[in-house]
Amino acid sequence: MDARAHPWLRLVCAGLAACALASARGADIPDTIGQRMQPCMVCHGPEGRATTQGFFPRIAGKPAAYLYHQLIAFREGRRSNSTMAYFVDHMTDAYLQEIADYFAGLDLPHPPPRPAQATPTQLARGETLVRHGDRALGVPACAACHGVTLTGALPAIPSVLGLPREYLMLQFGSWRVGVRRALAPDCMGQIVSRLAPQDLNDVAAWLASQPVPANAAPAAQITRPLPLPCGSDPH
Amino acid sequence: MRAVARFAIVLLALLLIAGTLVWWLNVRGEEPIDASQAEPAATPEQVQRGAYLARVGNCSACHTERGGAPYAGGKGIPTPFGTVYASNLTPDLKTGIGSWDAAHFWRAMHHGRSKDGRLLYPAFPYQSFTLITRADSDALHAFLRSQAPVAQPNRPHELRFPYHLQAALAVWRALFFAPRTFERQANQADAWNRGAYLVRGLGHCDACHAPRNIFGATRAAIELSGGLIADQHWYAPSLADGGEAGVTDWPLDDVVQLMGRGRSPRGSAMGPMAEVVFRSTQHWTDADLRAMAIYLQSLPHRAPTPPAARQATPEALELGQRLYAHECARCHGERGEGQGPYPALVNHRTVTMGPHTNLVRVILNGGFPPTTAGNARPFGMPSLLLGDNEVAAIASYVRSAWGHQAPAVTALEVRDLR
Secondary structure, three states: OOOOOOHHHHHHHHHHHHHHHHHHOOOOOOOOHHHHOHHHHHHHOHHHOOOOOOOOOOOOOOOHHHHHHHHHHHHHOOOOOHHHHHHHOOOOHHHHHHHHHHHHOOOOOOOOOOOOOOOHHHHHHHHHHHHHOEOOOOEOOHHHHHOOOOOOEOOOEOOOOOOOHHHHHHHHHHHHHOOOOOOOOOHHHHHHHHOOHHHHHHHHHHHHHOOOOOOOOOEOOOOOOOOOOOOOOOO | OHHHHHHHHHHHHHHHHHHHHHHHHHHOOOOOOOOOOOOOOOOHHHHHHHHHHHHHOOHHHHHEOOOOOOOOEOOEEEEOOEEEEOOOOOOOOOOOOOOOOHHHHHHHHHHOEOOOOOEOOOOOOHHHHOOOOHHHHHHHHHHHHOOOOOOOOOOOOEEOOOOOOHHHHHHHHHHHOOOOOOOOOOOOOHHHHHHHHHHHOOOOOHHHHOOEOOOOOEOOOOOOOOEEEOOOOEEEOOOOEOOOOOOOOOOHHHHHHHHHHOEEOOEEOOOHHHHHHHHOHHHOOHHHHHHHHHHHHOOOOEOOOOOOOOOOOHHHHHHHHHHHHHHHHHHHOOOOOOEOOEOOOOOOHHHHOOOOHHHHHHHHHOEOOOOEOOEOOOOOEOOOOOOHHHHHHHHHHHHHOOOOOOOOOOHHHHHHOO
């Protein structure tokens, strides 16, 4: 090319060269947040829809504020998982927010629940606690905060359906021994401490056995004030 | 009988001399601290300068607990001798350094001795910090004093016998520590001198990048020649070896990018180095990053050690090749050529260097480079949920493919790194 070519021509040539270079390197790697989050999918399943491994929760479609709180909690040690801590340790709040927004925005079908692993009596006790709570124990219904359909409420209350029993039990246990803590006041920590292990087991068994309704989006509105003050709920 | 008595007297005298010597070696060069003298108030410039220096020295890496108040201490530092707990550096009067004068702080930084006279454990890297200037020490002190006081008592160290004894520490210090002053090399440029001051002083790079002897002391004779990080299962590669992490033949800009953004055309900061970049070096001024790079490029360059040829079995290599095609090629390319944000593995030093620790750790744990202003949305590597045999096969394959000649990795070695 003539060194004295028109500046516009030179610009176009430079642009074409840059495009050619870009296509030679990394053409198949989309510059998206989804591609960036590929490491998460190994445990949380394709697009965060969960796998058949019981200890890893579905993250797709959870409220963004909930997911963001959890990512911060792993970084700050209010939740304890060495893999999660290792991944988020050197991430800024802004990136964690983008990650939370990405998974929250995914609307994917749910697989049918696995068969219940409990007796009818246990499942009945579980359902009662979920729908009505236990006044004597000072335990509100799960539905009072997590919604009548139990699919959560905006901005920060997660769905409790579509989660494996093992994962639910692990969370209840973590709250009981203090290795999972929500922002103060930790309403879930209080509720879990008021329930006997068998009650928690029944609740987890019943929740895990329920199908997820077709519209599983978190509710936009829920009756407030909540039965217990929760630090994660900004209202 | 007289012989025994004479022997006892001689022994006692020798002990006394040795004790005196150890005592003298521990306090040599210290000036008395005059507590009656009021200190001049810190200037805003000093506080600002101290805030920058605290990041350069990465004080928060140890002195801030996960989720804890900044600089309030409490984090456990694992060492081969037990766990040392970082202390509270906030200006709380009872539990922090609220009662410390700048002179006390200087004694800690330069001499490794606390305000109450106790000898400090060298997990606090005063072997390096001893080189910083009094002005920098005073600025750090001024910055820490400007923080909000946090009442958080220091947690006692959990060290095994005899390491928990001050006497043992005194002997260690007599053998391995002497307060030093940074000496400018007149025949070197200002930037080189600044880089040397940062790397060897406040940056305390040798805390990880230098080998340690069985007493846990860094061996200064072989500067920054690489070392295993105690109890972390990561290897801090040699900065004086072109086959490891030496940068003599790197463009200066690549070094600056790696330290300033956590990512460079030649690789990313992962593992403990991701933390260093995230908390410390990404906040360095461009001039300081360049000074560091200039100094690192000048380190005596040693030819890469030819690795011992340890071959994997043909079966292992075949398994490794198959797994590579299935697990790795989509991002790193069929022939390890890399794609877009995913680094090439051909001639990547984490793949080819003698010690296999970091390669295995990255295959086992994956990870993200740090989020920095220059790389705000990093791509990451998944943890490959594979068995020891499979990980060893992949590692051995990439260490022998594409013209590489690094020794194979065994399943047992992988298991040791989990």
